[in-house]
Amino acid sequence: MNMARDTRLEDQAIGFDPLALGQLMPMHLCIDACGCICSTGPTLARLAGPDLIGRPFADVVTLRRPRGADDMAGLLALAGVPLKLSLAAAPSLPLKGMVVGLSGAGGALLNVSMGISLIEAVGRFDLTLRDFAPTELAAELLYLTEAKSAVAGELRRLAQRLNGARVSAETEAATDTLTGLANRRRLDATLEQFLAQGRPFSLAHIDLDFFKQVNDTHGHVTGDAVLVETAGILRSQSRTQDLVARFGGDEFVILMADIVDPAQLRRIGERLIEWLERPILAHGTECRISASIGVAISTRNDRSDPVRLFHEADVALYDAKRRGRGCVSFFTDTTMSGCPPGR
Amino acid sequence: MHGLLNRAIQCFLVDTYGGKCWTHVARVAGVEPGGFEAMLTYEDSLTDAVLHAAVAHVGLTREMLLEDLGTYLVSHSDHEALRRLLRFGGETFLEFLFSLEDLPDRTRLAVPDLEMPELELAEDGEKGFLIQCRGGWPGAEFVLQGMLRAMADDYGALALLDVTDRRRDGATLTVSLLDATFHSGRSFSLVAGCP
Numbered sequence: 001m002n003m004a005r006d007t008r009l010e011d012q013a014i015g016f017d018p019l020a021l022g023q024l025m026p027m028h029l030c031i032d033a034c035g036c037i038c039s040t041g042p043t044l045a046r047l048a049g050p051d052l053i054g055r056p057f058a059d060v061v062t063l064r065r066p067r068g069a070d071d072m073a074g075l076l077a078l079a080g081v082p083l084k085l086s087l088a089a090a091p092s093l094p095l096k097g098m099v100v101g102l103s104g105a106g107g108a109l110l111n112v113s114m115g116i117s118l119i120e121a122v123g124r125f126d127l128t129l130r131d132f133a134p135t136e137l138a139a140e141l142l143y144l145t146e147a148k149s150a151v152a153g154e155l156r157r158l159a160q161r162l163n164g165a166r167v168s169a170e171t172e173a174a175t176d177t178l179t180g181l182a183n184r185r186r187l188d189a190t191l192e193q194f195l196a197q198g199r200p201f202s203l204a205h206i207d208l209d210f211f212k213q214v215n216d217t218h219g220h221v222t223g224d225a226v227l228v229e230t231a232g233i234l235r236s237q238s239r240t241q242d243l244v245a246r247f248g249g250d251e252f253v254i255l256m257a258d259i260v261d262p263a264q265l266r267r268i269g270e271r272l273i274e275w276l277e278r279p280i281l282a283h284g285t286e287c288r289i290s291a292s293i294g295v296a297i298s299t300r301n302d303r304s305d306p307v308r309l310f311h312e313a314d315v316a317l318y319d320a321k322r323r324g325r326g327c328v329s330f331f332t333d334t335t336m337s338g339c340p341p342g343r
Numbered sequence: 344m345h346g347l348l349n350r351a352i353q354c355f356l357v358d359t360y361g362g363k364c365w366t367h368v369a370r371v372a373g374v375e376p377g378g379f380e381a382m383l384t385y386e387d388s389l390t391d392a393v394l395h396a397a398v399a400h401v402g403l404t405r406e407m408l409l410e411d412l413g414t415y416l417v418s419h420s421d422h423e424a425l426r427r428l429l430r431f432g433g434e435t436f437l438e439f440l441f442s443l444e445d446l447p448d449r450t451r452l453a454v455p456d457l458e459m460p461e462l463e464l465a466e467d468g469e470k471g472f473l474i475q476c477r478g479g480w481p482g483a484e485f486v487l488q489g490m491l492r493a494m495a496d497d498y499g500a501l502a503l504l505d506v507t508d509r510r511r512d513g514a515t516l517t518v519s520l521l522d523a524t525f526h527s528g529r530s531f532s533l534v535a536g537c538p
Binding site for chain 2: 119122127128130139140142143144146147148151155158
């Protein structure tokens with residue numbers, strides 16, 4: 001029965017024997033006038049499973065777009081139209097196809113292609129280059145997919161390395177080389193950020209006292225060691241959300257996030273001074289310094305700007321120095337608090 | 344010269360002759376301490392300086408070094424991606440040879456700015472082929488020779504390869520395919536990561 005169908009197809013319809021047709025179109029289905037499969041290409045047979053010959057096409061192929069069809073009339077009505085379909089044996093694998101009617105006996109030839117499912121299908125059915133017609137672009141698509149993912153992988157690695165370099169360059173550019181603290185550039189950026197966030201904070205301007213004497217007496221190398229030690233003390237007394245910066249020379253600035261209560265700030269400032277007044281051992285020399293601290297406070301509503309804040313901290317620092325060094329002063333609109341009793 | 348090529352030379356020297364060899368070559372040639380980036384482009388003169396320093400350090404001729412580079416690129420497991428891409432050329436070594444003329448276009452599809460010599464295949468008697476290399480960079484034919492040697496082995500074919508005619512604008516490579524199925528060759532699956 002199948003043989004008879006094959007012969008009829010060969011004689012009247014296409015003029016190919018099924019083997020040659022299978023080479024040309026490895027994913028085709030020949031369907032006879034009754035809607036039964038009379039031959040298939042070898043690759044389609046691998047995907048659709050065994051014993052296809054003689055079965056109704058609708059048992060093997062599920063037409064999806066533009067619409068389903070389960071008989072010959074429905075199938076032939078779709079002739080010449082791009083089809084979306086799947087195989088009953090692999091319903092999750094979307095395929096493309098086109099059907100044409102055969103003259104004479106009245107059957108149909110359905111040719112199927114994997115389209116974008118190619119990569120999945122190749123893995124799932126262990127296909128080789130031999131499973132595709134040389135006229136198909138399967139090898140090129142697979143090649144391009146691998147080539148592009150290799151290139152994309154290289155680019156991703158390059159981007160990661162460049163980003164790493166960028167981050168370390170930015171950190172370097174924002175770091176004071178001697179002390180490792182933030183530098184002026186980073187201080188300005190963080191200050192802008194705090195102001196933009198409308199975050200309450202205070203700016204403490206710290207000026208070392210008696211540092212010039214250390215430099216003059218013991219030399220710059222010892223002076224530098226004292227600055228490094230000072231940086232360590234300031235850092236250890238700050239929280240992660242604070243920013244400790246070297247402002248240049250023997251001046252430092254700490255931005256203290258969310259702390260605007262003068263009493264609390266005074267306690268913090270006095271603790272800093274207490275730490276800094278402890279003897280510092282630098283290159284075998286015991287050095288003694290102190291510090292004066294001027295504090296400016298920025299609250300959510302006072303429309304602070306960087307210039308004004310630096311100026312206010314400066315005024316407060318000047319006041320602290322004037323009051324005899326080693327003390328904390330605040331900038332206030334009307335009055336300035338002096339040194340606490342006993343300092 | 345494209346970074347992919349420079350990077351390939353770097354990896355070849357490191358994997359074949361050790362990190363110290365590369366460090367020496369890089370210093371002599373003036374390569375940045377981080378080495379080459381595969382996706383950047385460098386001055387041709389830098390590549391020349393690297394090859395010059397490598398030849399002096401390793402003690403091979405430039406031709407032999409470039410041929411070894413070609414073999415390394417196809418056979419070293421770190422560069423499996425390249426071997427796979429080449430294997431898409433065909434199911435057999437003969438099909439692969441027939442696909443060589445498309446290689447520059449295929450390469451440009453993946454990396455548009457990678458300079459490749461134009462290749463032209465001609466049959467030369469029974470089982471013999473002549474490959475004309477034109478353009479590209481000087482010595483590319485030796486890298487190709489090494490790559491083809493390794494690809495023949497990959498397919499399990501026995502082939503003799505020789506660079507016969509070197510001209511200013513290119514060279515001729517002769518291929519004698521002695522046995523297309525000399526041994527079983529290495530496996531190739533269309534899906535990456537499968538044996």
